[in-house]
Amino acid sequence: MLAETYKNMLGAKSVIREMFAYGSKRGAEIGYENVFDYSLGNPSVPAPPEFTREMIRLLQEESPVTLHGYSPSLGIDSVREAVADSLRRRFGLPYEKQHIFMASGAAGALAHAFRAVTVPGDTILTFAPCFPEYHPYVELTGAKLKVVPADLEAFQVNLEKTEELLTSDVTAVLINTPNNPSGTVYSTKTLKALAELLNRKQREFGHPIYLISDEPYREIVFAGVDAPYVASCYDNTITCYSFSKSVSLPGERIGYVAVSPRCEGASLIADMCGQISRGIGHNCPPSIIQLAVCAVLDITSDLSVYERNAEILYQELKELGFSVVKPGGTFYMFPKALEADSNAFCRKAMEEDLLLVPGDTFGCPGYFRISYCIDTEKVLRSLEAFRRVAARY
Amino acid sequence: MLAETYKNMLGAKSVIREMFAYGSKRGAEIGYENVFDYSLGNPSVPAPPEFTREMIRLLQEESPVTLHGYSPSLGIDSVREAVADSLRRRFGLPYEKQHIFMASGAAGALAHAFRAVTVPGDTILTFAPCFPEYHPYVELTGAKLKVVPADLEAFQVNLEKTEELLTSDVTAVLINTPNNPSGTVYSTKTLKALAELLNRKQREFGHPIYLISDEPYREIVFAGVDAPYVASCYDNTITCYSFSKSVSLPGERIGYVAVSPRCEGASLIADMCGQISRGIGHNCPPSIIQLAVCAVLDITSDLSVYERNAEILYQELKELGFSVVKPGGTFYMFPKALEADSNAFCRKAMEEDLLLVPGDTFGCPGYFRISYCIDTEKVLRSLEAFRRVAARY
Numbered sequence: 001m002l003a004e005t006y007k008n009m010l011g012a013k014s015v016i017r018e019m020f021a022y023g024s025k026r027g028a029e030i031g032y033e034n035v036f037d038y039s040l041g042n043p044s045v046p047a048p049p050e051f052t053r054e055m056i057r058l059l060q061e062e063s064p065v066t067l068h069g070y071s072p073s074l075g076i077d078s079v080r081e082a083v084a085d086s087l088r089r090r091f092g093l094p095y096e097k098q099h100i101f102m103a104s105g106a107a108g109a110l111a112h113a114f115r116a117v118t119v120p121g122d123t124i125l126t127f128a129p130c131f132p133e134y135h136p137y138v139e140l141t142g143a144k145l146k147v148v149p150a151d152l153e154a155f156q157v158n159l160e161k162t163e164e165l166l167t168s169d170v171t172a173v174l175i176n177t178p179n180n181p182s183g184t185v186y187s188t189k190t191l192k193a194l195a196e197l198l199n200r201k202q203r204e205f206g207h208p209i210y211l212i213s214d215e216p217y218r219e220i221v222f223a224g225v226d227a228p229y230v231a232s233c234y235d236n237t238i239t240c241y242s243f244s245k246s247v248s249l250p251g252e253r254i255g256y257v258a259v260s261p262r263c264e265g266a267s268l269i270a271d272m273c274g275q276i277s278r279g280i281g282h283n284c285p286p287s288i289i290q291l292a293v294c295a296v297l298d299i300t301s302d303l304s305v306y307e308r309n310a311e312i313l314y315q316e317l318k319e320l321g322f323s324v325v326k327p328g329g330t331f332y333m334f335p336k337a338l339e340a341d342s343n344a345f346c347r348k349a350m351e352e353d354l355l356l357v358p359g360d361t362f363g364c365p366g367y368f369r370i371s372y373c374i375d376t377e378k379v380l381r382s383l384e385a386f387r388r389v390a391a392r393y
Numbered sequence: 394m395l396a397e398t399y400k401n402m403l404g405a406k407s408v409i410r411e412m413f414a415y416g417s418k419r420g421a422e423i424g425y426e427n428v429f430d431y432s433l434g435n436p437s438v439p440a441p442p443e444f445t446r447e448m449i450r451l452l453q454e455e456s457p458v459t460l461h462g463y464s465p466s467l468g469i470d471s472v473r474e475a476v477a478d479s480l481r482r483r484f485g486l487p488y489e490k491q492h493i494f495m496a497s498g499a500a501g502a503l504a505h506a507f508r509a510v511t512v513p514g515d516t517i518l519t520f521a522p523c524f525p526e527y528h529p530y531v532e533l534t535g536a537k538l539k540v541v542p543a544d545l546e547a548f549q550v551n552l553e554k555t556e557e558l559l560t561s562d563v564t565a566v567l568i569n570t571p572n573n574p575s576g577t578v579y580s581t582k583t584l585k586a587l588a589e590l591l592n593r594k595q596r597e598f599g600h601p602i603y604l605i606s607d608e609p610y611r612e613i614v615f616a617g618v619d620a621p622y623v624a625s626c627y628d629n630t631i632t633c634y635s636f637s638k639s640v641s642l643p644g645e646r647i648g649y650v651a652v653s654p655r656c657e658g659a660s661l662i663a664d665m666c667g668q669i670s671r672g673i674g675h676n677c678p679p680s681i682i683q684l685a686v687c688a689v690l691d692i693t694s695d696l697s698v699y700e701r702n703a704e705i706l707y708q709e710l711k712e713l714g715f716s717v718v719k720p721g722g723t724f725y726m727f728p729k730a731l732e733a734d735s736n737a738f739c740r741k742a743m744e745e746d747l748l749l750v751p752g753d754t755f756g757c758p759g760y761f762r763i764s765y766c767i768d769t770e771k772v773l774r775s776l777e778a779f780r781r782v783a784a785r786y
Contacts, residue, residue, distance in 0.1 A: 001564060001600055002658045002665065003512050009668040010661065046457040055452050064439040070643045104497065104676060111674025119396050133671060140672025171394060207394055250463045251680030265395045268403065272395065275402040278526060279533025280673040281504025283497060287644030289679055 009136075015343065016040075019355045026353060036382035037374070039355040041180065041331070043248040044373045045301045051247060054295035058288055067291075071284040073274040075102025075256070079290045083256055086297040091229040094261045101257040101273040104285050105250075106216045106242035109257045110137055110174075111280060112273040113238045117210040118143045118171050124212075125165060126174040127157055128363035129181050129334060131214075134174065146170070147363050155182035155325050155334065156190045163197055168205045173198065177230065178217040181362045181369035182334040183310070183327025185227045195234035202236075208264045211237045216255070217330040219246035219300045222307045225328035235262040238269065243293055245331075246300045254285045254293050306331040309372040309379045316383050320390040331373040334359065338393040342368050348392055354385045402529075408736065409433075412748045419746060429775035430767070432748040434573065434724070436641040437766045438694045444640060447688035451681055460684075464677040466667040468495025468649070472683045476649055479690040484622040487654045494650040494666040497678050498643075499609045499635035502650045503530055503567075504673060505666040506631045510603040511536045511564050517605075518558060519567040520550055521756035522574050522727060524607075527567065539563070540756050548575035548718050548727065549583045556590060561598045566591065570623065571610035574755045574762035575727040576703070576720025578620045588627035595629075601657045604630045609648070610723040612639035612693045615700045618721035628655040631662065636686055638724075639693045647678045647686050699724040702765040702772045709776050713783040724766040727752065731786040735761050741785055747778045 019039050027035045058067055074080065079102060084095040103109035118124060120142025126134055128150040138145040148165055151158040166173075175194075177186035186194075198209050213230040218241065221227040231237035242255035259269040277283055284290070310327050317324050317335055324335035337345035342358040346368055349356045359367030372379060412432050420428045451460055467473065472495060477488040496502035511517060513535025519527055521543040531538040541558055544551040559566075568587075570579035579587075591602050606623040611634065614620040624630035635648035652662040670676055677683070703720050710717050710728055717728035730738035735751040739761055742749045752760030765772060 001510070001512075002661060003509055005512075006509065006665040006668040007661060009671075010664050042462055044458060047461055052452050052457060056449055059445050059448050059452075064445060065437060065641065068440055068642045068644050069435055104674065107676045108674040111672075116396055116399065117394070119394075119398075136668075136671040137674070248458065249461045251461045251677075253676055253679050268395060268400060271403050272399040275399040275529075278402075278529040279504075281497065281501040281530070281675070282673075283500045283646055284644075286646050286679055286682055289682075 015346070015358055015361065019350065019357070022350055023355050030353070033378070035353050035355065036378065036385055037355045038370045038372060039357050041371050042250060042373060043245055043301070044375065045248055045303065045305055047248045048296050048299055048301055050295045050299065051249070051292055054292045055288065058291055067288060069287065071102070071287045071290060073277055073284060074270055075100065075284060076287065076290050079294055082294045082297055083258070087258055090298070091232060093231055095258060096261065098267060099259040099261055099270055101270040102285055102290055103240075103255050103257055103273075104253040104282065105244055105255045106214055106240050107133070107137065108253065108282060108285075109240035109242065109255045110212065110214060112257055112276050112282070113212045113240055114138060114141050114143065114172070115276045116269050116272045117212075117238065122171045123167070123169045124172045124174050125162070125170045127162075129155065129179070129359060129367065130363055131176060131180050132361040150364050155179065155184040156186060157194055159193055159197065162194070166197065166201050170209060171207065172210045172212050174212045174214065175230065176214040178221060178227070178329035180217065180330060181332045181357070181359070182325060183330045183332040184325055185221060185225050185328035187226045188228045188233075191228055191230060191233040198234060198236075208236050210263075213237055213239045215239055216242040216245045220303050220306060220331065221329035222310065222327070227329065231258070231260040235260060236264055238263065243296070246303070247293070247296045248301045249293075252289050254289045305376055306373060308376050309374070312376070312379055312383075313370060313372055316386060320386060322390075331371060333370050333372070334364070334367050335370070337366055337368050338390065340366055342366050349389045352385045352388045354382065354389060408739070408751055408754065412743065412750070415743055416748050423746070426771070428746050428748065429771065429778055430748045431763045431765060432750050434764050435643060435766060436638055436694070437768065438641055438696065438698055440641045441689050441692055441694055443688045443692065444642070444685055447685045448681065451684055460681060462680060464495070464680045464683060466670055466677060467663055468493065468677060469680060469683050472687055475687045475690060476651070480651055483691070484625060486624055488651060489654065491660060492652040492654055492663055494663040495678055495683055496633075496648050496650055496666075497646040497675065498637055498648045499607055499633050500526070500530065501646065501675060501678075502633035502635070502648045503605065503607060505650055505669050505675070506605045506633055507531060507534050507536065507565070508669045509662050509665045510605075510631065515564045516560070516562045517565045517567050518555070518563045520555075522548065522572070522752060522760065523569060523756055524573050525754040543757050548572065548577040549579060550587055552586055552590065555587070559590065559594050563602060564600065565603045565605050567605045567607065568623065569607040571614060571620070571722035573610065573723060574725045574750070574752070575718060576723045576725040577718055578614060578618050578721035580619045581621045581626075584621055584623060584626040591627060591629075601629050603656075606630055606632045608632055609635040609638045613696050613699060613724065614722035615703065615720070620722065624651070624653040628653060629657055631656065636689070639696070640686070640689045641694045642686075645682050647682045698769055699766060701769050702767070705769070705772055705776075706763060706765055709779060713779060715783075724764060726763050726765070727757070727760050728763070730759055730761050731783065733759055735759050742782045745778045745781045747775065747782060
């Protein structure tokens with residue numbers, strides 16, 4: 001019989017989908033260049049030419065039988081070595097090949113990390129505002145997701161509420177910094193305080209609490225922002241990385257799990273990920289993509305457009321009277337809507353050809369997300385639409 | 394805490410791994426060309442040049458932002474259309490885009506198919522000899538795998554035993570034809586009889602029984618062999634395909650789920666696979682690989698070497714007195730060992746530099762698998778080693 005769990009997930013209303021449909025329809029009417037789509041997190045800058053060149057070189061020079069052959073289930077050895085080496089050089093932790101598991105993007109990495117350190121019935125704690133997909137990602141493993149209410153002042157961590165919700169059934173804490181949707185970066189102060197709390201609770205509960213750090217935006221940090229490497233702040237950290245945003249390869253589904261060498265069970269967790277793959281049909285990212293990302297481990301796409309766009313939008317929104325926390329990275333910001341119901345606010349914005357995502361799905365009603373991974377020229381043209389929306393209040 | 398299920402899976406003894414280690418050590422001593430490794434199922438013929446050309450064309454001509462952009466979660470629309478079109482033309486069933494879900498190889502396809510039509514506690518029935526990974530694939534979904542004993546005469550289906558084991562808790566039946574490890578192809582007679590039994594039991598139980606057809610070897614069928622398309626024989630069929638073997642792309646992890654248009658719930662199952670992906674971190678095969686396989690939907694690598702090797706080995710083994718069912722396709726055959734303990738037999742073969750896999754892991758003790766996806770020249774040189782093994786009995 002068809003599995004009810006998945007059947008019932010079909011047809012769920014999605015504001016983003018509704019907007020996408022509206023944008024397509026409206027674009028056909030007034031021209032796509034006149035619809036200001038701030039709803040999607042699809043990078044707008046090209047992948048580094050080094051990636052393209054390496055792909056072509058592999059295809060032209062390597063034997064197809066070897067090139068397209070099976071990868072070991074934890075990833076190609078040389079690729080795992082190269083990732084460990086890059087992390088070691090850049091962040092100073094003694095990563096080795098054995099700590100790296102190659103995964104299909106951050107979603108693939110998280111699917112393995114959750115299963116490695118929690119069992120059905122456990123609780124994973126995360127922080128609002130957060131990526132809405134965390135709910136199905138976690139809940140379909142059989143674990144529960146508990147969300148700490150947002151720190152609305154700075155979108156850092158509400159420590160008091162965290163301590164309150166950090167009960168002994170919590171075996172993992174999931175963070176995302178730089179953050180989708182707020183664009184803020186957890187500071188050294190925030191991470192140290194969180195680490196102190198987790199260390200204290202580990203001792204109190206007598207079991208490890210793993211920190212699963214979802215870091216697809218790690219390389220998108222704006223000038224002068226304090227952006228510590230999470231695993232340097234807390235030993236039991238499992239880093240989930242994706243190359244989707246930093247080198248603009250979202251469709252190629254490539255990332256990794258990096259288990260901190262200081263982590264409890266550090267020598268086992270990557271190997272366990274290989275076993276988890278057998279149950280979820282993962283079987284490694286494609287061989288050629290694994291090999292080609294080695295050419296871009298230490299570089300990024302030209303990400304300057306995101307910071308430029310952030311600056312322009314932040315200034316304009318402040319002038320229009322929006323309450324907004326200045327983003328420290330990513331290509332998102334998360335201002336407060338001009339009315340309590342952010343769905344109503346976003347519908348009004350839509351009428352001005354401005355596609356914004358209400359904060360409700362991120363666990364933070366009353367706010368909205370702007371994804372400014374679009375051309376600066378379009379950002380500038382959109383300001384008039386923001387002014388029209390503001391004028392309605 | 395580390396999840397015991399996966400932790401306990403580590404360090405399980407694997408005869409294949411043991412052999413791989415032996416082969417590497419022995420190869421270093423006497424030269425790799427003198428170790429006859431028949432243990433691995435890694436295609437030995439190159440991918441069609443059409444695939445390489447299309448990959449390079451995409452990289453040179455398409456905008457990187459579009460090319461490497463996110464794929465919709467069911468796969469790129471044009472790719473799903475092209476797959477449906479190819480199946481419709483070649484097999485005569487009215488497949489449409491809505492029936493196709495792009496997956497990361499057959500393992501990814503099976504992970505979705507199992508979850509779409511069974512729930513934890515259900516039983517999936519399959520047939521010995523079978524791919525040993527079916528056990529973790531199924532059991533880690535929470536379902537149970539029940540294995541029908543082999544038809545040792547012909548490696549078709551033991552119908553009497555199947556009827557006996559086909560109890561009402563069975564909601565899916567998993568078949569693999571052409572078969573790994575036997576190399577046999579289920580005949581029209583076999584599939585019709587199986588379909589008749591399943592149809593009768595569906596009525597008796599009052600619930601559908603889905604036939605999940607694992608078909609990575611579908612295109613590797615030898616001359617004159619009766620190889621019906623499974624979904625043409627039984628309506629409730631979900632086909633899981635991989636491009637790994639037919640176009641020699643095992644490392645690129647690309648395949649699909651094709652839901653028979655005649656299937657109960659045909660319009661829902663691919664959509665449900667999109668939801669299942671959210672729970673298991675799947676998120677589509679890479680965009681560029683999806684686009685490039687469209688160039689090879691109707692072609693294969695030059696697979697003639699497999700049939701040539703099969704013929705040579707079959708003749709030699711018969712002459713040496715082995716009992717062996719002639720393979721109808723794949724690059725495997727599954728002869729009876731010369732002693733009851735096929736592990737002991739394979740260890741003796743290893744002493745003659747012949748790496749063979751004991752049948753125990755395939756649910757068929759007393760037999761052994763030969764994977765003859767190696768050069769014909771090497772097959773010919775290996776015959777002397779087979780003779781030496783036979784001479785020990």
